[in-house]
Amino acid sequence: MTGGTDIIRATVASDADGWRIDRALAAALPTLSRERLKALISSGAVIGPAGGPVRDPATKAVGGGAYEVRVPAPEPAHNIAQDIALDIVFEDEHLLVVDKPAGMVVHPAAGNPDGTLVNALLHHCAGRLSGIGGVARPGIVHRIDKDTSGLLVVAKTDVAHEGLAAQFKRHSMHRLYLAIVAGIPNPPAGTVDAALARSAANRQKMAIVAEDRGKRAVTHYRLVQPLRDAAMVECRLETGRTHQVRVHMTSIGHPLLGDPVYGRGRLTHRNLLNQLDFRRQALHAAELGFVHPVSKRNLSFKSALPSDIQELFGALTV
Template identity: 50%
Template sequence: MTKGHSEAEAELKAFTADDDAAGARLDQWLAGRTAPELSRNRIKQLIEQGNVRLNGTRVTEPKRKVKSGDIIEIAMPEPEAPEPLAEDIPLSVLHEDEDVIVIDKPAGLVVHPGPGNPAGTLVNALIAHCGDSLSGIGGVRRPGIVHRLDRDTSGVMVVAKNDRAHQALSAQFADHGRTTEMERAYLALVWGTPDRMTGKIETFLGRSSRDRMKQAVVPEGRPDARHAVTHFRVIERFGDPSGAAPVASLVECRLETGRTHQIRVHMAHIGHPLIGDQDYGRSFATKAKVLPEPLRRSVEMFGRQALHAAHLAFNHPATGELMRFETPLPADMMELVAGFRRFHDRT
């Protein structure tokens, strides 16, 4: 067992391998069953530290093969959750007062510390930036995260600096603008173009059965199904000068609900995944091969999903004043859009 913990102190998780598990690596199979709570690296550590039993026998080899019917148990040590440390990470601050801070998050910055990202996050940066102006969330001096952007999504975020603001903002985000003035709008560069200029995508989302790290459109009756609604508006189409159908579009997406990866899943669901999205648009990657240089290279080298949180409006948690913030596309997306415009306008 991990040093300092006994099996009596640990939470025990048990799984029975199904027919599809036959021949899979133990660490890989367990990672698929425990994501996103545990990463594959964390699973590997637990196995190597003797925290996993296979049919009652402790195993320490992550590569051990699994057979149908195997019973796998993980003894989860008590979590070690040190408070995030302050780190001097530059921030683009759009607004700050005693209750909230609004920032323009760059792509590549993880919001909150977690497995695989113990430091170097937005939370670490905010602790350093805000200092004593953080009065505490839940009795701890830390910023209150009320909504998140994926690591590789850029754009506007608001963060609470005290419990009062945290509770008020959390209520607004939970309401999704139904009874408040909250608005969230994103700009996405997608493959192809929707068949209409405006529309609503309404589905149920849940964990993908093929990859538990991803979300998918699922039947309404599934236990983990969550209602998801996205409104979209096509802003600009980038066609082929030969007259063929547009190869890409700049689309505004407004959220009526806030599910994990919602825009990315919804746009892929209607056949127009985000450019650069390795999770939900990988099958479209070959479309770049028909593009002329240097646009082809720009698309192939674009290292993230082309998604930017461009607009955020909310009522200030203390004054009730409507606050609106907008940020332009970051340089990498601007360059990509410019490349498609040049492609569209060439003679």
């Protein structure tokens, strides 16, 4: 170590000649993820066989060449660790699955500087979280809204983070939500395939836009049980965009009950929500499944409906 920097020396395998340098070094240095190496290369922290820095991750590697990787000491996270109770349904050395309560923000942001899932994770994991998301979002691979309850996976190592992110990108991760919506969908099952982007009128909202103006978003919905002028539906996400379920269900005339942004439902529903003091969108991340990025085991988790949605469901049961 020199001046707070670890110097790691690696020799690229002869059969890796001509590979991208980030790929070749990832094969030679399994303790560093490819994403981490890309960042180090771009910052000039990798010295090539000729003695100068390699700054482009796409540079072709020299088989048998000796490289020097200078890894700076980790910066302390700006977020503080807080002893906040977590409902952890699975944990090993690489990742954990958390059942998040409604009302908890995933990571600090304007208006929510602490008391978040990240603050709780920093305490629970003693700071041992993936650094790919940066100091603001350590370990965070995906998010669910503050007022949505349910399951999400957190990466403790860079290797786990990279593997989980790849599954999200391939849309191979199983994510199923349960929601109570206004009205009864007809047909009882279908698919909403509509791109999403920030609303031009209100940057706090998402909106359906033309395909070339946003990111593709696909939601498969199915009626679970008709209720009184409402319905319990399940929504399986093929993609995972911000507010996807809320916007897509609103777009087909079935906004989530209690949603303060995309549709408050009918007057009778609003009166009931007030009686029950139900103050959030009726949405719960009920199922999560993925392949463990290190052990390659198929993992599957379910979360029961929280008590407030159960109470709402009971009040609407025909």
